[in-house]
Amino acid sequence: MAIPRRRHHFFSRGRWLIPAVTVASVFLLLFFFLSILAPSPNGNRLFLLPRRDSSGENAAANAIEDSQLHVPDKGNERDIWSSRNSNLFYGCSEASNTFRKAQEITHPNRYLLIVTSGGLNQQRTGITDAVVAARILNATLVVPKLDKSSYWKDSSGFSDIFDVDWFIKYLAKDVSIVKELPLRRGQIWAPYRMRVPRKCTDHCYIHRVLPVLKKKHAVQIMKFDFRLANSLDTDLQKLRCRVNYHALKFVDPILRMGEKLAQRMRLRSKHFIALHLRFEPDMLAFSGCYYGGGDKEKTELGRIRKKWKTLHESHPDKARRHGRCPMTPEEVGLMLRSLGYGEDVHIYVASGEIYGGEETLAPLKVLFPNFYTKDTLATKDELEPFSAFSSRMAALDFIVCDESDVFVANNHGNMAKILAGRRRYFGHKPTIRPNGRKLYRLFLNKDYLSHKEFEYRVNKYQKGFMGEPKEIGPSWGVFHENPSSCICEKANNSTGGEIPHSTSRLETFSTLTNTDYEADTPEDPEVDMLLSD
Ligand SMILES: *[C@@H]1O[C@H](CO)[C@@H](O)[C@H](O)[C@H]1NC(C)=O
Ligand SMILES: *[C@@H]1O[C@H](CO)[C@@H](O)[C@H](O)[C@H]1NC(C)=O
Ligand SMILES: *[C@@H]1O[C@H](CO)[C@@H](O)[C@H](O)[C@H]1NC(C)=O
Numbered sequence: 001m002a003i004p005r006r007r008h009h010f011f012s013r014g015r016w017l018i019p020a021v022t023v024a025s026v027f028l029l030l031f032f033f034l035s036i037l038a039p040s041p042n043g044n045r046l047f048l049l050p051r052r053d054s055s056g057e058n059a060a061a062n063a064i065e066d067s068q069l070h071v072p073d074k075g076n077e078r079d080i081w082s083s084r085n086s087n088l089f090y091g092c093s094e095a096s097n098t099f100r101k102a103q104e105i106t107h108p109n110r111y112l113l114i115v116t117s118g119g120l121n122q123q124r125t126g127i128t129d130a131v132v133a134a135r136i137l138n139a140t141l142v143v144p145k146l147d148k149s150s151y152w153k154d155s156s157g158f159s160d161i162f163d164v165d166w167f168i169k170y171l172a173k174d175v176s177i178v179k180e181l182p183l184r185r186g187q188i189w190a191p192y193r194m195r196v197p198r199k200c201t202d203h204c205y206i207h208r209v210l211p212v213l214k215k216k217h218a219v220q221i222m223k224f225d226f227r228l229a230n231s232l233d234t235d236l237q238k239l240r241c242r243v244n245y246h247a248l249k250f251v252d253p254i255l256r257m258g259e260k261l262a263q264r265m266r267l268r269s270k271h272f273i274a275l276h277l278r279f280e281p282d283m284l285a286f287s288g289c290y291y292g293g294g295d296k297e298k299t300e301l302g303r304i305r306k307k308w309k310t311l312h313e314s315h316p317d318k319a320r321r322h323g324r325c326p327m328t329p330e331e332v333g334l335m336l337r338s339l340g341y342g343e344d345v346h347i348y349v350a351s352g353e354i355y356g357g358e359e360t361l362a363p364l365k366v367l368f369p370n371f372y373t374k375d376t377l378a379t380k381d382e383l384e385p386f387s388a389f390s391s392r393m394a395a396l397d398f399i400v401c402d403e404s405d406v407f408v409a410n411n412h413g414n415m416a417k418i419l420a421g422r423r424r425y426f427g428h429k430p431t432i433r434p435n436g437r438k439l440y441r442l443f444l445n446k447d448y449l450s451h452k453e454f455e456y457r458v459n460k461y462q463k464g465f466m467g468e469p470k471e472i473g474p475s476w477g478v479f480h481e482n483p484s485s486c487i488c489e490k491a492n493n494s495t496g497g498e499i500p501h502s503t504s505r506l507e508t509f510s511t512l513t514n515t516d517y518e519a520d521t522p523e524d525p526e527v528d529m530l531l532s533d
Contacts, residue, residue, distance in 0.1 A: 323436025
């Protein structure tokens, strides 16, 4: 994909002044023209025109006709702004009758402290799991300490980001939570520091942590991320959902600013897409992927890559094949257009530094001219209280992405996962997860396919990756991404009660297997650093 570097030069500012039809034809003609010019992956070129006619003009006209075709199967056009049957499912996280009150089980002399790790969203998973770990141990939780030294460097504490009083109060029946470790005999005392393995089960906590806790009375678990097993009994899973979806609320200034941004998107159009785009130089260098930027890219990313001494030689092809390379902004744009989101759709882009900057973004802006970010929606003054803190900026993006009608990410990091789970819980709002393994091939062969064929395939490969109810099995993925114990199905008529999703018939797409998805985040501190967000 060498195209992004050049294409935007052909489009000048003020394009929106020209009538839309002209713009579309100019764009499509240029697209056609550039497709011919662009080198194909194998060096030999073959551009198949969409239809019988071979003159450039008609091909462009045909392409326009094609681009209006949302889904190839016209009789069954999907509503691009909502999920099928989403009204039959709802989030359910109330405790069962047998779940005892915190006051009845908390031991007076057991304090659990944790220090989170990673970026805002990784920390969020840690906080959620810490509440459950305290519950397993019948301990009092001390409000978690946030990681300040990670890749994302941010000095914010818990109460700078989350409403701490709400957090304590909301969970009062589940776990007793205090702001500070109480004094002991009038003295400040140090908790005993330890670590637990990844994905530690409730048994694991009882075997490893409980004995220490009984002896030392206060235990601090360091680097608390993904330290709790994925599968737990239903009441503990529901507690996870109460924490993540209800107890963790951003502080008012963050909430207000986030809502303001979302409102400004809505004032501009009825619906909008939010895209979480990760394309930082560090991340690309680390992933070892290649984006067609020639020697310049190889040298630049190669230099960054040397920062990690333990990294193997990069295998760009292998990484792509396994769906591990973040899609380029252009690829995301092409995918969205193929899924039926037109040029008039408004898009909010949440991103950090983009490798190649404006040049890399240009093709996406051509596909979606109504392109917004925090910085275009708000003034410098409005953002000033947040801009020096990566977590607060990430929180603003989180809110807008959460509010969006359709959410899509080009990566499979923590923010993408948490938002996917959250959007399932709150009504299955469409959440597009690019099927990287399948799409990578398609993009590789883009120049050999007609527009229509390309569109057809994108739609085919994205089946089961759109955030619809039951598109993945209850046991699939990490809990934060697929909170199946907290999704209930309404009985289809007034006579019945709720049917918990996890015990209902497993209704996955027959074509979908676990291997269609990427593996979980590997256990490697450096990988954490980059993939965590
Ligand atoms: C926690 O308290 C409950 C109720 O008293 C008890 O059944 C359970 O064994 C306790 N667990 C631990 C780890 O202390
Ligand atoms: C619910 O019932 C209606 C007809 O009463 C039916 O068309 C629909 O498919 C049912 N939905 C589910 C999820 O069973
Ligand atoms: C409603 O549910 C009852 C019992 O579950 C079933 O017998 C009946 O056929 C259902 N009616 C409709 C319209 O789905």
